Amino acid sequence: xxxxxxxxxxxxxxxxxxxxxxxxxxxxxxxxxxxxxxxxxxxxxxxxxxxxxxxxxxxxxxxxxxxxxxxxxxxxxxxxxxxxxxxxxxxxxxxxxxxxxxxxxxxxxxxxxxxxxxxxxxxxxxxxxxxxxxxxxxxxxxxxxxxxxxxxxxxxxxxxxxxxxxxxxxxxxxxxxxxxxxxxxxxxxxxxxxxxxxxxxxxxxxxxxxxxxxxxxxxxxxxxxxxxxxxxxxxxxxxxxxxxxxxxxxxxxxxxxxxxxxxxxxxxxxxxxxxxxxxxxxxxxxxxxxxxxxxxxxxxxxxxxxxxxxxxxxxxxxxxxxxxxxxxxxxxxxxxxxxxxxxxxxxxxx
Amino acid sequence: xxxxxxxxxxxxxxxxxxxxxxxxxxxxxxxxxxxxxxxxxxxxxxxxxxxxxxxxxxxxxxxxxxxxxxxxxxxxxxxxxxxxxxxxxxxxxxxxxxxxxxxxxxxxxxxxxxxxxxxxxxxxxxxxxxxxxxxxxxxxxxxxxxxxxxxxxxxxxxxxxxxxxxxxxxxxxxxxxxxxxxxxxxxxxxxxxxxxxxxxxxxxxxxxxxxxxxxxxxxxxxxxxxxxxxxxxxxxxxxxxxxxxxxxxxxxxxxxxxxxxxxxxxxxxxxxxxxxxxxxxxxxxxxxxxxxxxxxxxxxxxxxxxxxxxxxxxxxxxxxxxxxxxxxxxxxxxxxxxxxxxxxxxxxxxxxxxxxxxxxxxxxxxxxxxxxxxxxxxxxxxxxxxxxxxxxxxxxxxxxxxxxxxxxxxxxxxxxxxxxxxxxxxxxxxxxxxxxxxxxxxxxxxxxxxxxxxxxxxxxxxxxxxxxxxxxxxxxxxxxxxxxxxxxxxxxxxxxxxxxxxxxxxxxxxxxxxxxxxxxxxxxxxxxxxxxxxxxxxxxxxxxxxxxxxxxxxxxxxxxxxxxxxxxxxxxxxxxxxxxxxxxxxxxxxxx
Ligand SMILES: Cc1cc2nc3c(=O)[nH]c(=O)nc-3n(C[C@H](O)[C@H](O)[C@H](O)COP(=O)(O)OP(=O)(O)OC[C@H]3O[C@@H](n4cnc5c(N)ncnc54)[C@H](O)[C@@H]3O)c2cc1C
Ligand SMILES: Cc1ncc(C[n+]2csc(CCOP(=O)(O)OP(=O)(O)O)c2C)c(N)n1
Ligand code: SF4
Ligand code: SF4
Ligand code: SF4
Ligand SMILES: [Mg+2]
Numbered sequence: 001x002x003x004x005x006x007x008x009x010x011x012x013x014x015x016x017x018x019x020x021x022x023x024x025x026x027x028x029x030x031x032x033x034x035x036x037x038x039x040x041x042x043x044x045x046x047x048x049x050x051x052x053x054x055x056x057x058x059x060x061x062x063x064x065x066x067x068x069x070x071x072x073x074x075x076x077x078x079x080x081x082x083x084x085x086x087x088x089x090x091x092x093x094x095x096x097x098x099x100x101x102x103x104x105x106x107x108x109x110x111x112x113x114x115x116x117x118x119x120x121x122x123x124x125x126x127x128x129x130x131x132x133x134x135x136x137x138x139x140x141x142x143x144x145x146x147x148x149x150x151x152x153x154x155x156x157x158x159x160x161x162x163x164x165x166x167x168x169x170x171x172x173x174x175x176x177x178x179x180x181x182x183x184x185x186x187x188x189x190x191x192x193x194x195x196x197x198x199x200x201x202x203x204x205x206x207x208x209x210x211x212x213x214x215x216x217x218x219x220x221x222x223x224x225x226x227x228x229x230x231x232x233x234x235x236x237x238x239x240x241x242x243x244x245x246x247x248x249x250x251x252x253x254x255x256x257x258x259x260x261x262x263x264x265x266x267x268x269x270x271x272x273x274x275x276x277x278x279x280x281x282x283x284x285x286x287x288x289x290x291x292x293x294x295x296x297x298x299x300x301x302x303x304x305x306x307x308x309x310x311x312x313x314x315x316x317x318x319x320x321x322x323x324x325x326x327x328x329x330x331x332x333x334x335x336x337x338x339x340x341x342x343x344x345x346x347x348x349x350x
Numbered sequence: 351x352x353x354x355x356x357x358x359x360x361x362x363x364x365x366x367x368x369x370x371x372x373x374x375x376x377x378x379x380x381x382x383x384x385x386x387x388x389x390x391x392x393x394x395x396x397x398x399x400x401x402x403x404x405x406x407x408x409x410x411x412x413x414x415x416x417x418x419x420x421x422x423x424x425x426x427x428x429x430x431x432x433x434x435x436x437x438x439x440x441x442x443x444x445x446x447x448x449x450x451x452x453x454x455x456x457x458x459x460x461x462x463x464x465x466x467x468x469x470x471x472x473x474x475x476x477x478x479x480x481x482x483x484x485x486x487x488x489x490x491x492x493x494x495x496x497x498x499x500x501x502x503x504x505x506x507x508x509x510x511x512x513x514x515x516x517x518x519x520x521x522x523x524x525x526x527x528x529x530x531x532x533x534x535x536x537x538x539x540x541x542x543x544x545x546x547x548x549x550x551x552x553x554x555x556x557x558x559x560x561x562x563x564x565x566x567x568x569x570x571x572x573x574x575x576x577x578x579x580x581x582x583x584x585x586x587x588x589x590x591x592x593x594x595x596x597x598x599x600x601x602x603x604x605x606x607x608x609x610x611x612x613x614x615x616x617x618x619x620x621x622x623x624x625x626x627x628x629x630x631x632x633x634x635x636x637x638x639x640x641x642x643x644x645x646x647x648x649x650x651x652x653x654x655x656x657x658x659x660x661x662x663x664x665x666x667x668x669x670x671x672x673x674x675x676x677x678x679x680x681x682x683x684x685x686x687x688x689x690x691x692x693x694x695x696x697x698x699x700x701x702x703x704x705x706x707x708x709x710x711x712x713x714x715x716x717x718x719x720x721x722x723x724x725x726x727x728x729x730x731x732x733x734x735x736x737x738x739x740x741x742x743x744x745x746x747x748x749x750x751x752x753x754x755x756x757x758x759x760x761x762x763x764x765x766x767x768x769x770x771x772x773x774x775x776x777x778x779x780x781x782x783x784x785x786x787x788x789x790x791x792x793x794x795x796x797x798x799x800x801x802x803x804x805x806x807x808x809x810x811x812x813x814x815x816x817x818x819x820x821x822x823x824x825x826x827x828x829x830x831x832x833x834x835x836x837x838x839x840x841x842x843x844x845x846x847x848x849x850x851x852x853x854x855x856x857x858x859x860x861x862x863x864x865x866x867x868x869x870x871x872x873x874x875x876x877x878x879x880x881x882x883x884x885x886x887x888x889x890x891x892x893x894x895x896x897x898x899x900x901x902x903x904x905x906x907x908x909x910x911x912x913x914x915x916x917x918x919x920x921x922x923x924x925x926x927x928x929x930x931x932x933x934x935x936x937x938x939x940x941x942x
Contacts, residue, residue, distance in 0.1 A: 003790070006798035006915050008424045010864045010884045035855045035923025043860040190854060218855070218923045230853045234901065 005029045016053035024056060025049045027077040032067055037189030037215030038137045042074045044192050045106070045135075048199035049076065052247055059104045060096055064089040064118060066110035067144045068137035068215070076106075087118025090125035093132050094316070100326035101317050104203065105132035112142040115151035115170045122172075126179035129207045131315040133199070136172055136210075137189075139217035140228035147220025158225030171297070173307050176210040177289055182313030183209035184289070186304045188233055189216065194304065201245040201306065206267035207315040214302070238296055240305035241280035244273040266311045274306065284309050351875050351904075353897045356846065359780040362932040364892060365909050366841045368431055371418035373754035375778075375936040376400040378415060378431055379842040383794060385437055386835035388828070393438035395448055400936065402472050402518075402753050405510045408436030409823070410501055412630060412748040420839050423888070424864070424911050427803040429837050430826075437831035439510075450479040452521050457481035459767045462542040463523075464488075464531050467495020468749045469548035469740025471518050472756025473763065476939040478521040480764060485542075486523050489530035493519060495550055496741075497749060499578040500600070502607050503819045534708045534736075544763045547722075547731075547738045548756070551746040555700035557595075562653030562660075566695075569660035570653065573604045573698035580607055580818070589693025591615045593663055594642075595650060596698030597627035602634065604696040605642045610818035617690070618644045619663075621680060623670050636822070640811065649680060651687055653695065662691040701746045721745060728772040729759040737763055760939040776937035782930040785843055789920065792929060794840050796916040804834045840914045844932045847905055849896040852926040854903070858918035864911045867918060869903045878906055886910060 009023045025046045030039050049059065056078035063069035065086035072081050080103070084092040089107045097105050114122050114136050125134070140153040149157075152172065153165040176184045183205040187195040195213065202209035214233050216222050222229045227236075248269040262274045264284065274283065281292040289308040296303040316322075323330065354361060364370050368378040377396055384393035397404035411432050419428030459482050463470040466488030474484045492498060493515050497506065519525065531537060537545055554572035557563060563570065569589070573596070579585040592613040594605040597620035608616045618637065620627055624646040627634065634644065648665035655661065664687045668680040703720055715723040715732040722731050722738050729737050739759040740752035765772050785793040807824040814820050826834060859867045868882045878893060879886040886893060886908040896905035919927040 004797060005861070005917065006863045006913050007800055008798065008863060008911075008913060010866075010911055011424060012884055012887065013865070014884070030861075033923070034921045035853070035857045037855070039860050039921075040856040043856070190856060192856065216855070230855060 003029060016050055018053050018055060020050065020053060020056070022046060022050045024078060025076055027072070027074040030071075030074045032070065032074075033217075033219045035218040036067065036143075037139060037213075037217070038068050038071050039074070040189040040192065041108075041135070041137055041195070041213050041215055042071045044189075044195040044199055046075045047192065047196045048203065051196065052200055052203060054104055054203070058102075059106060060093075062089050062093050062096070062105070062107045064109050064113035065144070066113045066142070067217075068108060068110035068139075069113055070144075071108055071137070087113050087116070087121060089113070089118065090121040090130070090134075094125060094128070094130055097130055097132060097316070098322065100328060101131070101322070101324075102326050105130070106135070106203070107132055108135045108137060110143070111136055111138040111140060111150040111152040111172070115172060119151075123175065123179055126176055126181050126208055126210070128316045129180060129182065129313055129319065131206055131208070131317065133202045133205075133209045133211065135199075136212050137215040138172070138212050138228070139215050139221055140226065141217055141221045143217045143220060147217065154227040157227040158223060159221045160219075160223050162225075164225070171293065172212045173210070174290060174293055176208075177286060177293075177308045180313065181210045181308070182207040182310040183306075184308040185209075185211050185306045186302075187211060187213045188237060188304060189213055190230055190234065191237075191304075194239065197243065197245045198306070200247065201243070201266075201270075201272050204245070204247065204266045204268050204270040205311065207313040233302060236300060236302045238301040238303050240283055240292075240303060240307060242275045243306055244275070246271045246273065264309055264311060272306070272309065274309075283307060286310070351872065351878055351893070351895045351906075353904075354892070354895050359778055359934060361892065362842075362844050363778075363934045365844060365912075366932070366934070367418040367420050368415035368429075368841070369934065371415045372401075373414065373751045374401045374757065375754075375934065376415075377842070377933060377935065379838055379840050380933065381438060382429070382431070382434055382835045382838040383840070385434055386795070386832050386838075388832070390438045390441040391443055391445055391448070394442040394445055397435055397438060398445070398517075401750060402475055402756075403468060403514045403749065404435050405439035405514050406497060406506060407750060408432060408434075408439050408825075409510065410497070410506050411435070411750055414750070420841055420911065421837060424913070425802075430803055430806075430834050433806055433826055434831060434835055436825045437828070437835075440825055441828060441831075446517075449517060449521070452478050453481045455481065456483050459483065459543040460485070460541075461763060461767075462487065462537055462540065462545045464537065464545065464547045465495060465549035465740075465742065466490065466493035466525075466527075467548055467550050467740055467752060468497060469550075469742070469752040469756040469759070470495070470546060471515065472753045473546050473548070473739070473760045474523050475518045475521065476757060476760035477763065478518075478523070480940045482767070484523050485526065487526045487529045487531050489528065491527055493525065493527070495548070499581055500574055500603065502577065502580075502603050504606070504610070504814060504822050505603070507819070507821050530707075532707050534714070535712060538712070538733075538735075543735070543767050545736045546759055546763065547736065547742055548740045548752070549705070550741040551701045551703045553702045553704040554600075554697065555702055556697060557650065557699065560650060560652060562655045565655040565658070566653040566660040569693065570695045570697065573600050573696045574701065576696055577603060577607060580611065585611070587612045589613070591692045592617070592694050592696065593690060593692045594618045594696045594698055596620065596700070597622065597629055597644075597646075598698060598700075599629045599633055600701070601696075601698035602629050602637050604698050605637050606640055607818060608696065609640050609642065609815055616642050618642055619648050619650070619665065619690070620644065620646050621649050621668070623647055626670075640815065647680075648688065649682075654689070660692065660695065662689055663695065664689050701741075703742060703745060719745075725772075727758070727775070728762040729755060730762055730766070730772060735766070757936065757938055761937065764939040776941035778937050779933075779935040779941070781933045782844070782846075783933070785916070785929040785931055786919070792843075792916055794843055794931070795836065796840070796843075796914070796929075798839065798913050798915055799836050801833055801837055803837070804830045842932050842934075843914045843916070843929050845894075845907065845912065845914070845918060846928040846930050847894065847896050847907070848926045848928065849899055849905065851924045852896075852899055852905065853924055854899055854901055855923060857921040857923065858927060861917045861921040863915065863917070864913055866907050866909070866912045868906045868908075869899070869901075870906060871902070872898065872904050879908075882906060882908055884908075
């Protein structure tokens, strides 16, 4: 029985500028079904964190319940984590983020965890623009409970059970754009070349960055009638255009020809270069982004890439003008500023 | 790049680094697994078939397999392949009933073997079961060649040597010992169907031009002659202060033997830098452990003889410099010569071939270097019924090379005697065998242990220096043997990719601990090597390349550090990776 992974890694495994190897971002061996898309996303997260690079102990990974929500065990073994109850990842993330704004918040969830039981939490975390990256591993079903159709299953799509889904589906990206997320993207677990930069760019965004990642459930929803199968996604995938993500620390080496790219500078100083061609849509305009999503859907295409980008949105801390330092660093002096300060506050309320 | 042709048996053979590096292509991982299962007899026989002398080689093999071993590429030290061979030999029961039977009805062909070293003995072992009559001629009192007369007993006890030599002699070799062959012509006239020459490289190099050589002759000895004299007890003592010149394994055996015959201040002096010494690292270590310093960058200038007695030697200090052609040359530092006092000197500065007994007019041609002109594959000389192998063929090497060449010569002799084309050689016997038992279960132990190379116990130094017959290394006990065996990565269990069923889910890419597997756009080999997630820089290991997949990409696996852990096959949802055990047995005489 092999439930362990050898501890050896490639002898020429590179290190990043912080001195960490990719293996420093790994977790335990996955117990998901062999071939599950979620495992690929886990590995894309490992790769993105290695490449950015982030310090493992500065990251908080959170999740709800589901196969997707089990994945934090499989990456970032040296980071903080919280596995909440079903659909409640956003409130846990909100609490943690309010307490310590200096950490990097990465939440993962499933389409069931987000679009069914957690819908109420999801829309509010979007509205509040919490500074976090929110990843949905979207397989169109409840994998953990044996593959029931989820709210993102397309109308008419057939899972292993065989009955076509009779209900309308929810497009989580449209919802996110509508509710004010400043970074919205869609990826596919089977395309790390796109997914890793998407994750990196999302994690550089201040405010909520939402990523819907199509992630086939090989066991219950990878059938020929399913619109979330490897085959279907590969046949219907379309990208908004390619982009380069240049993190803050990195020198910009490539020269782009005038008019072929659009540079968007993120809050932390990183730059996203959106490459344009004749049919690449403008993704910095909310209305147009919604339109293009609808238009592609009408054509039966699945649009991926960065779908909407507005680095100027303000996050919950800014909106609420909260403490600039993490709560655990506040001492008695700041917390009990004395009677003079109390006096002042009372004056204001008179 | 062209998709890999795994039908070519050499592709998977190359993945089994140790077996590929072994001149006799011993199926190493197969015997190592048998040792970890405690099946010592079976492990011994796998060895015996391939390399003829498992107990001997388990002690003194030059171990070309170990620097090649994959484990040495993923951590500090390779699997102790050689010592594991000894574990099999030490722990086996009697294997006599497993030795091949020799037919009583002979095939009517008579072969002469000149020299009784490992090369000749291998030829005898391969040909006797086929019905050949074999006559062996050697100038020594017993068979074994240099491994009897040169390799000291503290490295190879006589019982071990006798046991394995006798397995062969008992198959029915007609031995003519103490018989120096003085004339090849006379041998040819005896009417043998073929003659095999395995006379080694029996002449030790001297330094005849060095001043004082003649005057000090009584105190200066050629190393290999001296070692033989020690074996035959013609020499029982040596002076207290001994200088050993030379940096090869002979020098190491000379200095360690000298320590056992009364040498107290024994030094090895070499011309070139320490890093260029020819001796195996472990032999140098053993000498250092026995308090023999190695003094490098010293070129001998003269033997200093006073009143007819050797009192010491003078050396010039040198440094290695590159000349205008980029070759390393030793240049004097210009300092005063160094004087080292000594009572005796042992010369271990090289070995030469010598064939004074082969008449020049027989049609047997020699190269400019004085070696017989041979076909490198068939080992046939320019006299079509005369074959060479071992040190006599291509110059001094080691036992395992002599064995491997002996197998080739035996194949040729058999083909020759049967009137067949020598180029029409038998193919290796290969097989692929599925290892899957269940979802996570395999026929082999797929888990990779983190254990470090086991240290071997040795006998106490004070004891061993008193008795040159006492074996120094004690070998691994069963437990250590088992632990060490589990370090083997089963490189013969091959990963096989089935492109037709792959859905490109990346599961194998994600699980592979050593980042071997890649899915990417096609390209030429050098381009592909550079574009892998971790570039494939070890050119001795192949890229395993698939035909194009539905997305247009190809699967490229760098075989270099694959752990053969089977996780790719466990994680693949469509069973597009298979783990198949590849067996490769080199052809031997009589195989079709
Ligand atoms: C000091 C020393 C230590 C060594 N240690 C190792 C070691 O640790 N590991 C290793 O792998 N190798 C070692 N070697 C090398 C190894 O011994 C040889 O490579 C190997 O024995 C070669 O085998 P062979 O069959 O070709 O010839 P040999 O073993 O040399 O046998 C040739 C035989 O032919 C006899 N002979 C020669 N001419 C005639 C003739 N005209 N008539 C009759 N008989 C004749 C010789 O006396 C000898 O017995 C060592 C060599 C030396 C010198
Ligand atoms: C409060 C609550 N209700 C229901 C469940 C049962 N349940 C567990 S996982 C799951 C759905 C998970 O679906 P999704 O989030 O899409 O994850 P997937 O397994 O598909 O990755 C449900 C309904 C639960 N664990 N807790
Ligand atoms: S049930 Fe589906 S979602 Fe869950 S691990 Fe298996 S393949 Fe992945
Ligand atoms: S790990 Fe085992 S099979 Fe692989 S090269 Fe080393 S000894 Fe041979
Ligand atoms: S795990 Fe199997 S199906 Fe998936 S990419 Fe690897 S070989 Fe292909
Ligand atoms: Mg789901």
